[in-house]
Amino acid sequence: MLERVEERFRHLTPQGDFCSLRFVRERSEVLAVRQNIVQPMATSEDSGAMLTVYAGDGMGYAATGHVSLSGLQRAAEQAHGWAQQSAGRSVVDFSKMRTAPPTGAYATHELVPWRQTPLSDKIDLLRTECARLKTDDRIVDWDASLWYTETDTLYLTTDGGRVYQHFVYLVPMLSATANAGSETQTRTFGGRGYCRQGGLEVLDAVGFRTAAPQLSAEALQLLTAPNCPAEVMDVLLAPDQMILQIHESVGHPLELDRILGDERNYAGTSFVTPDMFGTYRYGSDLLNITFDPTRPEQYVSYGFDDDGQPAQREYLIRQGILQRALGGLSSQIRADLPGVANSRACSWNRPPIDRMANLNLEPGNASLEEMIAAVERGVYMKTNCSWSIDDSRNKFQFGCEWGQLIEHGKLTTVVKNPNYRGISATFWRSLKMVGNQDTLEIMGTPNCGKGEPNQVIRVGHASPACLFAGVEVFGGE
Amino acid sequence: MHEYFYTLADAITALLKGDEIYTCTFRGEDSDFVRFNGSAVRQAGTVAQRFFNLDLIRGQRHAGADVALSGDLEEDHARLTQALAELREQLPYLPEDPYLLYATDVQSSVHEGENALPDSASAVAAVLDAGRGRDLVGFYAAGGIYAGFANAFGQRNWFASYNFNCDWSFYYQADKAVKTAYAGFVWEPDEFAHKVATAAEQLEQLRQAPRTIPPGHYRVYLAPAALDDVLHTLTWGGFGLKDHRTKQTTLLKMVEEGARLHPGVTLRENTRDGVAPNFQGAGFIKPNQVTLIEAGTFRNCLVSPRSAQEYGVPTNGASNRETPQSLDMAAGDIPRQDVLQRLDTGVYINNVWYLNYSDRSACRMTGMTRFATFWVEHGVIQAPLNVMRFDESIYRMLGEHLLGLTSERELILNTSTYHQRSTGSSRVPGALIDDFNFTL
Numbered sequence: 001m002l003e004r005v006e007e008r009f010r011h012l013t014p015q016g017d018f019c020s021l022r023f024v025r026e027r028s029e030v031l032a033v034r035q036n037i038v039q040p041m042a043t044s045e046d047s048g049a050m051l052t053v054y055a056g057d058g059m060g061y062a063a064t065g066h067v068s069l070s071g072l073q074r075a076a077e078q079a080h081g082w083a084q085q086s087a088g089r090s091v092v093d094f095s096k097m098r099t100a101p102p103t104g105a106y107a108t109h110e111l112v113p114w115r116q117t118p119l120s121d122k123i124d125l126l127r128t129e130c131a132r133l134k135t136d137d138r139i140v141d142w143d144a145s146l147w148y149t150e151t152d153t154l155y156l157t158t159d160g161g162r163v164y165q166h167f168v169y170l171v172p173m174l175s176a177t178a179n180a181g182s183e184t185q186t187r188t189f190g191g192r193g194y195c196r197q198g199g200l201e202v203l204d205a206v207g208f209r210t211a212a213p214q215l216s217a218e219a220l221q222l223l224t225a226p227n228c229p230a231e232v233m234d235v236l237l238a239p240d241q242m243i244l245q246i247h248e249s250v251g252h253p254l255e256l257d258r259i260l261g262d263e264r265n266y267a268g269t270s271f272v273t274p275d276m277f278g279t280y281r282y283g284s285d286l287l288n289i290t291f292d293p294t295r296p297e298q299y300v301s302y303g304f305d306d307d308g309q310p311a312q313r314e315y316l317i318r319q320g321i322l323q324r325a326l327g328g329l330s331s332q333i334r335a336d337l338p339g340v341a342n343s344r345a346c347s348w349n350r351p352p353i354d355r356m357a358n359l360n361l362e363p364g365n366a367s368l369e370e371m372i373a374a375v376e377r378g379v380y381m382k383t384n385c386s387w388s389i390d391d392s393r394n395k396f397q398f399g400c401e402w403g404q405l406i407e408h409g410k411l412t413t414v415v416k417n418p419n420y421r422g423i424s425a426t427f428w429r430s431l432k433m434v435g436n437q438d439t440l441e442i443m444g445t446p447n448c449g450k451g452e453p454n455q456v457i458r459v460g461h462a463s464p465a466c467l468f469a470g471v472e473v474f475g476g477e
Numbered sequence: 478m479h480e481y482f483y484t485l486a487d488a489i490t491a492l493l494k495g496d497e498i499y500t501c502t503f504r505g506e507d508s509d510f511v512r513f514n515g516s517a518v519r520q521a522g523t524v525a526q527r528f529f530n531l532d533l534i535r536g537q538r539h540a541g542a543d544v545a546l547s548g549d550l551e552e553d554h555a556r557l558t559q560a561l562a563e564l565r566e567q568l569p570y571l572p573e574d575p576y577l578l579y580a581t582d583v584q585s586s587v588h589e590g591e592n593a594l595p596d597s598a599s600a601v602a603a604v605l606d607a608g609r610g611r612d613l614v615g616f617y618a619a620g621g622i623y624a625g626f627a628n629a630f631g632q633r634n635w636f637a638s639y640n641f642n643c644d645w646s647f648y649y650q651a652d653k654a655v656k657t658a659y660a661g662f663v664w665e666p667d668e669f670a671h672k673v674a675t676a677a678e679q680l681e682q683l684r685q686a687p688r689t690i691p692p693g694h695y696r697v698y699l700a701p702a703a704l705d706d707v708l709h710t711l712t713w714g715g716f717g718l719k720d721h722r723t724k725q726t727t728l729l730k731m732v733e734e735g736a737r738l739h740p741g742v743t744l745r746e747n748t749r750d751g752v753a754p755n756f757q758g759a760g761f762i763k764p765n766q767v768t769l770i771e772a773g774t775f776r777n778c779l780v781s782p783r784s785a786q787e788y789g790v791p792t793n794g795a796s797n798r799e800t801p802q803s804l805d806m807a808a809g810d811i812p813r814q815d816v817l818q819r820l821d822t823g824v825y826i827n828n829v830w831y832l833n834y835s836d837r838s839a840c841r842m843t844g845m846t847r848f849a850t851f852w853v854e855h856g857v858i859q860a861p862l863n864v865m866r867f868d869e870s871i872y873r874m875l876g877e878h879l880l881g882l883t884s885e886r887e888l889i890l891n892t893s894t895y896h897q898r899s900t901g902s903s904r905v906p907g908a909l910i911d912d913f914n915f916t917l
Contacts, residue, residue: 260514390830390864
């Protein structure tokens with residue numbers, strides 16, 4: 001299929017000043033066992049192409065599932081029509097978007113291939129893990145599932161560019177819900193956060209086969225736990241909450257298209273302004289944030305973004321000082337700021353916009369035990385379950401599934417409904433200790449929403465556990 | 478388009494072997510998408526997409542596949558033939574599904590909407606014209622949306638709708654803006670102009686110095702768009718039978734402890750007056766209305782065929798997600814023109830943003846004010862308000878602290894375009910609420 005699409009693209013009647021094709025083929029399977037019953041197996045096969053044309057300073061796109069020569073030709077002409085319509089009234093001067101034609105390839109390392117493992121083996125694995133979640137009559141719902149996806153992308157340009165990338169993703173999920181009367185508590189395996197590139201070897205890497213009993217036990221513990229107290233105290237966040245904290249209050253505010261106003265009608269703007277780069281103190285000296293598409297096992301590693309720009313690791317925040325924005329080529333041109341290769345689309349039917357890829361908080365020196373010992377009164381929170389932040393990405397409130405008080409340097413009472421709130425612009429300055437490599441988890445999320453038309457996309461985050469001082473904490477009712 | 482779908486469905490029927498049966502759904506769209514920033518075009522393009530979901534069934538075993546179509550009959554016939562063969566290979570490896578349920582009474586229907594859409598170029602020109610001299614940022618989406626169902630018993634359902642949704646903001650500065658939506662089936666220049674003029678008037682009010690209030694409890698007015706966001710959050714687990722039976726519903730206190738909302742609160746899934754298809758993925762036809770909450774008391778869940786089979790109750794045609802598609806809240810008795818006077822001193826909230834639960838068992842949700850939110854004193858707008866975070870239980874918001882609902886309601890067409898353009902809608906009044914809890 002890829003060869004045929006390439007050949008057809010090379011035979012298209014040229015349109016505009018520049019034309020590119022981005023073909024995406026994505027195959028996925030979801031296997032799930034709920035309450036020990038195998039759920040309907042869901043498979044999907046999606047494919048299509050987006051043609052993008054520049055004409056003068058204008059740009060247009062057309063996406064189609066019809067990838068015959070005539071289908072692609074029609075799409076190219078439609079894209080050209082939009083480019084002509086937007087010329088002279090375009091936010092971006094697309095005549096400046098020309099770069100050297102990209103060439104290259106990228107492929108996920110899949111050590112234990114999904115497709116070479118019998119379906120019955122995968123179902124048996126899920127049956128086993130699902131059964132291990134049901135430890136008590138008060139566990140009223142429980143499930144185990146795997147979401148496998150294989151994606152091929154081919155990016156071609158009329159000036160000879162060609163980039164082929166092959167990705168394999170796995171998202172393992174576990175959930176146990178406990179109930180007593182009108183109290184219900186759920187523990188999950190990091191939400192959907194233990195998502196990685198790779199095959200079934202991911203399961204052992206993330207501890208999927210050992211997690212179930214503890215999740216059920218913790219859900220039951222929460223049923224009788226007191227609410228998290230409401231007071232200002234230190235907060236120790238586990239990696240499966242840190243990834244959300246990074247995502248919402250570092251990642252989104254640093255997206256250059258938000259800073260430039262593109263998202264103001266939907267996802268919002270940013271408290272970060274272009275003049276802050278290079279000087280603004282985003283966090284304490286301990287804060288180091290990288291854009292890192294180079295970790296092979298991480299969820300959103302790649303060789304090139306969807307505008308064909310080669311991807312490399314960059315510091316966005318170094319020792320607490322803001323360095324660089326999350327902006328792809330078109331945003332870099334508009335803002336006259338350095339950025340990264342993060343112009344990404346969720347599929348063939350959506351145009352690329354500035355997205356996070358792998359956005360990581362670099363590990364520090366503290367062990368988990370040292371951070372707990374350093375707290376006089378605080379709370380340890382695990383696994384995000386609630387997130388809300390204002391449209392400037394400043395005033396946030398996040399909630400976790402699990403909380404445990406830290407008193408005089410020791411973990412003590414388990415508490416339910418732990419929530420905390422703060423303001424991004426000052427919160428990161430209260431970063432007091434950063435966990436070492438042993439506390440680091442490589443995670444991500446399959447569901448980051450943004451853009452008009454809306455796009456939900458994969459994002460990777462790696463983070464150690466981190467300790468913050470003087471945070472407003474509270475619980476439920 | 479519906480003949481195309483029916484031809485493919487007939488082809489599947491012809492390929493069945495032995496006691497095999499199938500259900501299938503079709504979804505597609507031909508959409509023009511244009512986004513704007515700074516009263517100029519940011520990205521403009523067209524998306525044509527069609528997907529065919531096939532569930533092959535033999536006894537209680539079944540397997541499903543979602544296949545992207547090309548629009549070329551020969552090519553798509555080949556894709557579906559291959560998909561069918563792969564599903565047939567999977568079936569022996571899958572156990573019987575005790576919760577499989579599909580419609581067997583044939584109830585076919587065709588809803589072929591009229592395409593009276595404007596040429597997108599002229600709509601885009603109108604939007605750019607509205608933005609002249611202003612900072613307009615927004616999005617225009619228009620075109621055909623298609624949905625279909627077919628099964629081996631000969632049932633055929635088709636839905637086509639041709640609508641536009643123009644959703645834009647006039648920005649004054651920073652996060653101060655007026656958001657407006659204009660959606661429908663026929664573009665009426667006068668109606669669009671009226672909405673532009675109204676937004677421009679509100680924009681003038683944003684030029685006053687913004688006010689900041691300390692956290693605390695305030696009387697507020699939630700305009701219909703804001704209340705719609707609250708209700709939308711409530712639909713996350715609020716009404717599905719599976720959520721109720723597994724005790725995960727956020728309305729658990731209503732069903733376990735008899736908690737009630739204000740007697741003025743009545744919520745329905747009102748398929749008859751919505752704009753979504755009236756059939757679902759297993760072929761069941763939705764009733765015209767399902768009463769969810771009546772006069773503050775919980776009445777009915779939304780029941781998918783799967784939940785119906787699992788819990789031994791009849792389905793009411795809900796989708797697998799068991800969330801409302803056409804939510805309808807009964808009107809109250811506060812005339813809209815009296816809202817400011819009845820609010821007296823407090824906060825007038827046009828839009829809220831990014832809601833989520835902070836305590837699911839207590840049905841307490843947090844979120845932000847956004848866009849045009851005003852501080853009001855003695856019934857007169859004083860100044861725009863800087864964004865505030867709220868954290869409040871539905872039992873207080875729409876229960877003991879609800880002062881009343883407006884007698885006018887707004888039809889809000891869902892602007893979501895995740896994966897595909899939404900056919901969801903809601904019909905919602907505004908709400909006057911006392912002691913609303915702002916926390917940050």
